[in-house]
Structure formats: C-alpha cells, structure tokens
Amino acid sequence: MRSGPLAYVIVGALAAAVIGVTVLAITSNQISESKAEIARLESETSAVEARAQALAAYTSFHNVSEQRAATITSLADSRFDWQRVMRELALVLPSDVWLTNLAGTASPGVSVNGAGSIAMRSTVPGPALEATGCAPNQSAVARFIQALKEIDGATRVGVQTSSADGASSSGSTSSTCASGTPIQFQIVVAFDAAPVVVEEEGEAAAPAGETAVAASSESGAEE
Numbered sequence: 001m002r003s004g005p006l007a008y009v010i011v012g013a014l015a016a017a018v019i020g021v022t023v024l025a026i027t028s029n030q031i032s033e034s035k036a037e038i039a040r041l042e043s044e045t046s047a048v049e050a051r052a053q054a055l056a057a058y059t060s061f062h063n064v065s066e067q068r069a070a071t072i073t074s075l076a077d078s079r080f081d082w083q084r085v086m087r088e089l090a091l092v093l094p095s096d097v098w099l100t101n102l103a104g105t106a107s108p109g110v111s112v113n114g115a116g117s118i119a120m121r122s123t124v125p126g127p128a129l130e131a132t133g134c135a136p137n138q139s140a141v142a143r144f145i146q147a148l149k150e151i152d153g154a155t156r157v158g159v160q161t162s163s164a165d166g167a168s169s170s171g172s173t174s175s176t177c178a179s180g181t182p183i184q185f186q187i188v189v190a191f192d193a194a195p196v197v198v199e200e201e202g203e204a205a206a207p208a209g210e211t212a213v214a215a216s217s218e219s220g221a222e223e
Contacts, residue, residue, distance in 0.1 A: 080106055080127045080194055085151060089129070092147035096140050099133040100176050120160045120188045129189040134177035138162060141185050153191045160186035 082104050093099070103112045108122045118130045131148075135141045141162050148157045162185040177184050 080191070085129065085153070085191075088151045089148075092150055094140060094144055094147065096181075097133055097135045097144045098178070098181055099131055101130075101132040103130045104128070105130075118160045118186045118188055120158045120186075123158075124188065124190040124192070127191040127194045129187075131185075131187045131189065133185060133187075134181035135183045135185060136181050137183060141183055144185075145187065148187065148189050151189065153193060154189050155192040156190045158188045158190070160188065162186075 085104065089102075101116050103116070104127070105112060105121070106127050107125065108128075111117075116130070116132060118132070121128055121130055129148075135144065141159075145157050145159065148154060162183060164182045164184075
C-alpha cells in the first residue's frame with residue numbers, strides 16, 4: 001500500500017517481458033522446425049528426382065512400346081477383307097449383268113493401275129468398290145444394285161451413270177457393252193463402317209492385294 005501503483009506497473013512489465021520472451025522462443029523454435037522440414041523435403045525431392053531420372057529410360061521405353069502397339073493395332077484395324085467382299089460379289093452378281101471394270105480401294109486417295117475412276121468415289125472416305133459394267137435393261141441394273149446392298153458391310157450403293165450405250169451427261173458414248181446389253185452403268189458400293197486408312201504424304205499407290213484390288217472382265221457371271 002505504501003509503494004502505490006508502481007509495484008503493479010513493475011510486475012506487469014516483468015510479466016509482459018516473460019511472455020514476450022516465451023513467444024519469441026516458441027516462434028524461433030517453429031522457424032527452426034520449418035527450416036528443418038524444408039531442408040528435409042528438399043532432400044527428399046532431390047532423391048525422388050534422381051530416381052526419376054534413373055527410371056527415365058524405362059519410362060521412355062514403355063511409351064515407345066505403347067506407341068508401337070497402338071500403331072500395330074491401327075494397321076490391323078485398317079485392313080479390309082477384300083477376299084470376302086469379292087466372294088460375296090461373285091455370288092450376288094446376276095447372270096445377265098456383265099462387269100467390264102472393277103476396282104476396290106481402301107480410301108479415295110489410293111489408285112489402282114489399269115482401273116478407271118468414278119467421280120462418286122471421292123464422297124466415300126473409307127473402303128469402296130467401283131463397278132463399271134453392262135446390262136440388258138434398267139431393271140437388271142436395279143436388281144444388281146439391290147443385290148450389292150446384300151454384301152456384308154455394304155452401307156450404301158450409289159449410281160454415277162446408268163444409260164443406254166454408256167451415254168453420259170456430256171453426250172459421249174462408249175462401245176464397251178456387247179450386243180444385247182446396251183445399258184452401261186457406273187456404281188460405287190461404300191463400306192462406311194470400316195476403319196478409314198490414314199495415308200502418309202507421298203505414299204505410293206497400294207498393291208492390289210493389300211489396300212486395293214482391281215479386276216477387268218469382258219464376260220458376266222456364268223452361275
């Protein structure tokens with residue numbers, strides 16, 4: 001009571017100093033712990049990066065392996081069963097219809113030596129048959145078109161021309177049809193559901209046995 005409020009001020013100052021020192025010590029410890037944690041994490045990061053670099057060759061090999069597997073799968077999927085299509089075509093070809101030219105290509109950019117090209121072929125991105133031939137009348141052509149639709153995998157059949165003596169819109173005629181079969185037609189059979197072959201730039205024309213087939217005949221089916 002004799003010392004007055006000065007004693008309380010001194011005690012309060014000492015208490016504040018103690019609290020400040022305590023807080024400073026705790027903060028300093030936390031900073032030290034954080035720095036130690038950072039150092040530990042940096043060390044672990046360096047170790048992980050070193051391990052990753054050591055395994056980079058294996059990762060690269062795995063990626064290359066996956067890419068090659070994808071390429072092989074793509075090539076396998078892009079092959080088209082022309083043998084089956086030709087067999088079915090021979091079965092559905094009417095006896096009164098003659099084919100003078102037949103070409104099968106996996107994509108519009110593939111060319112077949114000795115085979116003509118039908119303009120409608122460019123509208124089919126995937127495999128398609130191009131058939132040129134002769135028939136005794138338009139009814140025979142219609143029956144042939146209906147038969148072509150029965151080929152397994154055929155999605156649509158388009159007629160470029162079908163006229164007497166091969167007359168086209170320009171008025172030109174063709175003498176390829178024999179006597180008794182005055183109607184000449186040009187037909188494209190599309191197989192849209194088949195995988196589309198991606199051609200490399202500068203790729204040469206495909207061999208007849210792989211992505212393209214061609215046939216030329218002056219006689220119709222005998223069966």
